[in-house]
Amino acid sequence: MKKYSGFSLFKHSLSHHENWQAAWRSPQPKKEYDVIIVGGGGHGLATAYYLAKVHGITNVAVLEKGYLGGGNTARNTTIVRSNYLWDEASKLYDHSLDLWKDLSQDLNYNVMFSQRGVLNLGHTLQDMRDIERRVNANRLNGIDGVVLNTAEVKEIVPIINDSQDIRYPVLGASWQATAGVARHDAVAWGFARGADSFGVDLIQQCEVVDIVTEEGAVVGVQTTLGFIGAKKVACVTAGNSGVMAAMVGLRLPIESRPLQALVSEPIKPILDTVVMSNAVHAYVSQSDKGDLVIGAGTDSYNGYGQRGSFHVVEHTLSAICELFPMFSRVRMNRAWGGVVDTCPDACPIISKTSIKGLFFNCGWGTGGFKATPGSGHVFAHTLAHDEAHPLAAPFSLDRFNTGHLIDEHGAAGVAH
Amino acid sequence: MHHIYCPYCEEIREEEEYSYTGEAHIERPKDPASISDEVWGNYMFFRSNPRGIHHEMWYHAAGCRRYFNATRDTHSYQIHETYKMGELPTVTAPTKAAPTKAAAQGDAS
Numbered sequence: 001m002k003k004y005s006g007f008s009l010f011k012h013s014l015s016h017h018e019n020w021q022a023a024w025r026s027p028q029p030k031k032e033y034d035v036i037i038v039g040g041g042g043h044g045l046a047t048a049y050y051l052a053k054v055h056g057i058t059n060v061a062v063l064e065k066g067y068l069g070g071g072n073t074a075r076n077t078t079i080v081r082s083n084y085l086w087d088e089a090s091k092l093y094d095h096s097l098d099l100w101k102d103l104s105q106d107l108n109y110n111v112m113f114s115q116r117g118v119l120n121l122g123h124t125l126q127d128m129r130d131i132e133r134r135v136n137a138n139r140l141n142g143i144d145g146v147v148l149n150t151a152e153v154k155e156i157v158p159i160i161n162d163s164q165d166i167r168y169p170v171l172g173a174s175w176q177a178t179a180g181v182a183r184h185d186a187v188a189w190g191f192a193r194g195a196d197s198f199g200v201d202l203i204q205q206c207e208v209v210d211i212v213t214e215e216g217a218v219v220g221v222q223t224t225l226g227f228i229g230a231k232k233v234a235c236v237t238a239g240n241s242g243v244m245a246a247m248v249g250l251r252l253p254i255e256s257r258p259l260q261a262l263v264s265e266p267i268k269p270i271l272d273t274v275v276m277s278n279a280v281h282a283y284v285s286q287s288d289k290g291d292l293v294i295g296a297g298t299d300s301y302n303g304y305g306q307r308g309s310f311h312v313v314e315h316t317l318s319a320i321c322e323l324f325p326m327f328s329r330v331r332m333n334r335a336w337g338g339v340v341d342t343c344p345d346a347c348p349i350i351s352k353t354s355i356k357g358l359f360f361n362c363g364w365g366t367g368g369f370k371a372t373p374g375s376g377h378v379f380a381h382t383l384a385h386d387e388a389h390p391l392a393a394p395f396s397l398d399r400f401n402t403g404h405l406i407d408e409h410g411a412a413g414v415a416h
Numbered sequence: 417m418h419h420i421y422c423p424y425c426e427e428i429r430e431e432e433e434y435s436y437t438g439e440a441h442i443e444r445p446k447d448p449a450s451i452s453d454e455v456w457g458n459y460m461f462f463r464s465n466p467r468g469i470h471h472e473m474w475y476h477a478a479g480c481r482r483y484f485n486a487t488r489d490t491h492s493y494q495i496h497e498t499y500k501m502g503e504l505p506t507v508t509a510p511t512k513a514a515p516t517k518a519a520a521q522g523d524a525s
Contacts, residue, residue, distance in 0.1 A: 240467070242463075242464070242465030242466070242467070243465075243466070243467050246464070246466065251458070251462040251463060251464060251465075252462065252463075252465065253461035253462050253463065254463070254465055255438070255439075255463055255465050256465055256467075256490070300435065300436040301418075301436040301472070301488075301490075302439075302465060302470055302472065302490050303490050303491075303493060304467045304490050304491045305490070305491055305492070305493050309417045309418065309431055310417050311417060311431070311432055344460075344461050400457045400460070400461040400462065401453050401454045401456075401457035401458070402453060402457075403453070403457070
């Protein structure tokens with residue numbers, strides 16, 4: 001892998017940037033791998049990268065049915081934060097936030113991680129009580145956070161509507177200053193390039209159609225490019241995890257739902273932080289390009305269609321217009337839906353299964369992007385050692401049978 | 417936006433009148449105290465979540481306020497049929513066995 005640097009930029013400018021090395025190879029699949037990762041999104045690629053880098057396991061393939069980072073990695077609102085309520089979740093997300101801080105240097109790829117802070121607004125007395133509780137829990141876990149009143153919110157976001165006469169007035173917010181946003185595509189591409197440099201095979205346009213088992217153990221996968229053998233198969237397929245599980249007759253506590261988001265036309269810099277509201281169900285930030293990035297909620301029904309119902313988007317935009325009246329005439333450029341894997345407790349599943357050698361990393365639901373490096377890091381450990389990373393252990397599949405759920409609906413940022 | 421036919425009101429109404437209440441034909445264990453945590457957890461949380469034909473319950477919240485079932489394709493979003501509680505679907509996925517009559521009736525209670 002040729003290192004990206006200011007000097008290489010200058011050098012290649014002399015040849016009109018026509019001789020850059022491809023960021024990764026496009027190899028043909030080998031007959032067998034130690035580990036096959038199904039799903040070439042951010043989490044799958046991060047898993048491959050840390051498997052190779054931290055654990056020295058490089059005989060690995062990432063199989064992607066479309067193109068790298070073309071699913072939910074390309075369809076989210078890029079918010080990175082760790083202000084979750086419960087110890088287990090906040091430690092996992094904070095581990096991820098720690099990795100984000102040095103990720104651009106680590107990958108030699110600019111993921112444009114920008115710690116511009118995140119506000120979670122409260123609109124009712126109960127909202128504010130929940131925010132107090134969550135911020136206190138965060139601080140006990142070493143995660144920065146403060147509770148702000150209306151005037152302090154107004155100071156951070158001068159364009160917010162602080163009138164107390166609106167239907168859901170802004171009574172205050174939690175503020176995590178170390179939170180922020182990152183460039184979603186760059187995260188996938190950076191991990192892909194990093195994994196490839198260690199010899200991981202990234203195989204695109206290769207759909208897994210069946211998982212092959214013998215005597216209760218995985219032996220490989222059947223794909224559109226034929227059979228590929230594997231000692232371990234790791235499914236990191238987000239919304240399609242239920243479909244993968246059904247191939248071996250398993251069921252998961254997951255339901256796939258459409259989650260919609262939209263971006264506006266680019267406008268001049270106006271919003272330099274991230275504003276989220278669980279209660280009125282809207283979140284918004286402004287990208288470096290200038291477009292407002294707006295997230296809506298999940299649709300209530302199961303769906304794999306990568307599109308949702310219009311009234312969900314309408315509901316979000318009415319909330320945005322009330323919070324930011326000046327946005328009412330901004331035109332929307334694009335809207336899209338991703339298929340998210342929602343879990344009953346709004347927490348992920350990072351787990352072995354009853355089938356030997358078959359692992360799942362799924363259930364991230366509406367908030368997986370922020371966890372991309374952390375998820376890959378702990379899942380790689382789980383795969384390498386056949387035993388859960390300490391941070392991943394509480395997120396095993398058997399919590400749905402023991403009853404030890406980690407209910408993060410309050411901090412998940414999206415009512416679902 | 418789905419347009420859904422309520423089998424009780426016998427009218428097609430907009431999705432916003434309804435609430436989605438999850439997979440249909442899941443029978444509550446008759447004697448929860450006597451079963452293992454595993455069986456109970458499976459009943460509570462584990463779902464088939466198919467890509468394709470799905471039998472699911474809807475609640476006509478802003479209408480007759482009754483539950484009914486629908487057979488819907490989760491990929492094309494086409495609603496094949498809606499039917500009353502206790503009835504069996506006529507459209508089923510080709511590979512999956514149809515729910516038993518007992519299970520369907522179990523839902524109606």
